[in-house]
Amino acid sequence: MAGSSELYSPFLSDALVILGAAGIVIPVFSRYRITPVIGFILVGLLVGPFGLGRHVFDHPWLSYITITDPEGLGVFAEFGIILLLFSIGLELSFGRLWEMRRMVFGLGSLELIVIGGSLTFILTAIGQGFTGALALGLALALSSTALVLKITKTTTPVGRAALSMLLFEDIALVPIIFLLGALAPHADADSMGNLLNTLIWGTVVVVGLLVIGRYVLPPLFALAARTKSPEVFLAASLLVVILASLATAATGLSPIVGALVAGLLIAETEYHSEVEQITEPFKGLALGVFLITIGMSIDIGVVWENLGSILIATVGVIVLKAVVTGLLLRMMGARRGTATETGILMASPSETTLIVLTAASSAQLIQPGTAMFWQIVTAIGLTVTPLLSPFGRMMARRVDGAEASHQPVEHTDEPHTIIVGFGRVGRLVADMLATHGKPYRAIDSDTDLVSEGRRRGYKVIFGNAGRGDALHRLGAEEAAAIIITMDEPVTAQRIVRKLRTQFPDLPILARARDADHAAQLYRAGATHAVPETLESSLQLSEAVLIETGAAMGPVIASIHEKRDEFRERIMKQGGLKQKPALRSGTLQDRAKA
Structure with a gap:
């Protein structure tokens, strides 16, 4: 029996908790049309060292249903972030961006710059260092693509406005992560030369990836596709992501910069749909691990002790983002109801906010305690996002006097036909x-x-x-x-x-x-x-x-x-x-x- 005891390890127990959480959280929360993001955070809160984990010493059997090695999940959590950014890159083809370029790069850039700048100014005024305030401002300015686009339809004025801003935010993740990655090795240094060196080499690597990828990826995936083996196709996809991540990491940048570049490159090939589909289960599970680690970092005691400041920060971020977004939309000619509803819908932070907060903390731009505080604020914001939608509709009716913002945009495009199989008949x-x-x-x-x-x-x-x-x-x-x-x-x-x-x-x-x-x-x-x-x-x-x-x-x-x-x-x-x-x-x- 000694051999069987050696086979058991805390790692297996942690794996059981994570797989069990995925098996319960995803179907239960999907049934009620709630994002699993919230569920994974709550699971991490429950099974982490500040939840049931604190009682393991008194009740040893709890070790079977709690995470015994939170630090050991770090590698899987980072891989989840890499796959998430890779999937965002897959959704952002250059053609799609060109079609909406005016709204995306006009309204979208204004929204991120003005909100990020306002939050940076406020945080600096209350004592946060400038680089940390900049990281927090950019992180909190992001809104949830996964939640917002599920709540609204992109055929309405509200949906189109939200989509344009969310697309720019997804694009902006590249320079944001680029900036944080460049600052990471030099957060406490005064040498501007080293920082510029990192930026220069990082730019060279990214450009090199864009050029080489256009010639290497199509034949690579064609070769994988000819095998008719999903395993080979998956291996090719992960190989591209990991190599691109390692290439950017070697210059001192964050590896998720490489993941984003890999996604953008594959999005331009005919294989992007298959890659997105075949990596989806791994992305979901790895991202779930990341979110569980976020939940494990939240100390309920800290939340209770700082409940007032946490609620003030949450409400403050939501109100600021709603007001600024609404005003920008009005300046660009949107109806009052459309501007009001879109502003409220886009007001809470995003799941990508958690990624930027983690990157900022790793770069030592903000302290771990500060990161945890804003992770709690973000988690609460994500939880209330589904409630902001009906509130936004109610406010839109009040200020507009009608439901004009929900009238579908005139859509003249004829529905398309899908052909499955493209041989001689197709x-x-x-x-x-x-x-x-x-x-x-x-x-x-x-x-x-x-x-x-x-x-x-x-x-x-x-x-x-x-x-x-x-x-x-x-x-x-x-x-x-x-x-x-x-x-x-x-x-x-x-x-x-x-x-x-x-x-x-x-x-x-x-x-x-x-x-x-x-x-x-x-x-x-x-x-x-x-x-x-x-x-x-x-x-x-x-x-x-x-x-x-x-x-x-x-x-x-x-x-x-x-x-x-x-x-x-x-x-x-x-x-x-x-x-x-x-x-x-x-x-x-x-x-x-």
């Missing part, structure tokens, strides 16, 4: 949609087909439509229809069944090998299933009839009738009720048409 469908001016997006797991399609100007990305939420990322919930063209019967049925469960009213058109496969697709939930053998027979019949002198109109009409007849027979074979025919009307009506 390309033909894309050509026909483009010919008739219908927007589409395509996805395929064959890197050669994707590369060839993109070279020819098709809108296709690399991804596995049968795994995870790849189709969600393509906008399946807003699609006009989804067309399954892949020549993999089992996979096609699985995708159709999954889509029909998630989107009961979505038109799903699927390619079938034969009548039996078409019947299976109908049972899985396809709106239309088109057997290849049937279509080839009908096309041959049409060609021979016209060649032998039959009138084209009646021939085309009879072909359509025969197609409907076969379709009805296939559906009966599948044990389903008949659906409306693809085209209605009598043979004579079709002949006239």
Whole structure:
């Protein structure tokens, strides 16, 4: 039994607590539409050294449900931060930024600079050192992308204004982390030369990563994709993130600068959707560890002793951010109601505030006690963010006298069609949609087909439509229809069944090998299933009839009738009720048409 006792370690106990927390927090908080960020912080508070951990000495059994080695989680917490910044980089493609450049770089930059500057001035006035006040001001000026964009829709004036500011904040993380990383080795030094040296070499490395990445990443991920192995693809993704992080860390900058650069580079390739999907579980778990460590650092006793100052700081930050954001929006021509609601919604700090606070503390720009104080303020701010939304709507109605801020922005873009599989059939469908001016997006797991399609100007990305939420990322919930063209019967049925469960009213058109496969697709939930053998027979019949002198109109009409007849027979074979025919009307009506 000695061997079994050696196998047990505090690390296994800590792993059990973390995995248990993830298994409970994520589904429970998601059920009530509350961000798991809050749940992980509360778990850290409960199982940390200031929670149940303080009673382990009196009750040894508590060691099995508490974190026994908080310092040992530091590596995993840092990895969580790296993956979070990497995912932010994946969401920020250069094309997306260009479309919203005026709002993002105009309103967004003003919001961050004015709020960050105001907080820096106030904190300096109450005794905080300038560099620490600057770090705190920039950290607290950030707002929660995860929470705000879940609460509001980007088709409303409020949503568009919030999105532009949040995008700039996500971009601004690069220079913010760059600045803190550059200051980290020299926080207590007076040598400006060393600081400039770090900035110069850091800039050289970042530029080098941007240049090299554009040429190295596409063939690297193409090679990984050809293996058809998710493990190899994941390994390639983590390799890129870690190498980029190590490169920036070697210059004295923070490793998360490299993670952001890696995300931006991959976002410009056709593999970004698959990378984002395959790294999502690791990011969520590693980020959960980071948030648990934040919760463990909060001393309830300190909170109670400083309850008044904590509440004043929380309310002060929220009020300042709401007022400044609202005034800036009014200056840029927004309605009073829109400005009021957006300001209140953007008022609380962010989960990224915790990252900047941790970076500032590591750089010795602020003391650990100061970092803990503002981490508590941030945690409370995150908790009340869902409550700010209805309060903002109420205030908007009061100042505007109407709910004009919630009227959707006029959206003239036509819903797109999603093509799953981009072989010869998928390309033909894309050509026909483009010919008739219908927007589409395509996805395929064959890197050669994707590369060839993109070279020819098709809108296709690399991804596995049968795994995870790849189709969600393509906008399946807003699609006009989804067309399954892949020549993999089992996979096609699985995708159709999954889509029909998630989107009961979505038109799903699927390619079938034969009548039996078409019947299976109908049972899985396809709106239309088109057997290849049937279509080839009908096309041959049409060609021979016209060649032998039959009138084209009646021939085309009879072909359509025969197609409907076969379709009805296939559906009966599948044990389903008949659906409306693809085209209605009598043979004579079709002949006239």
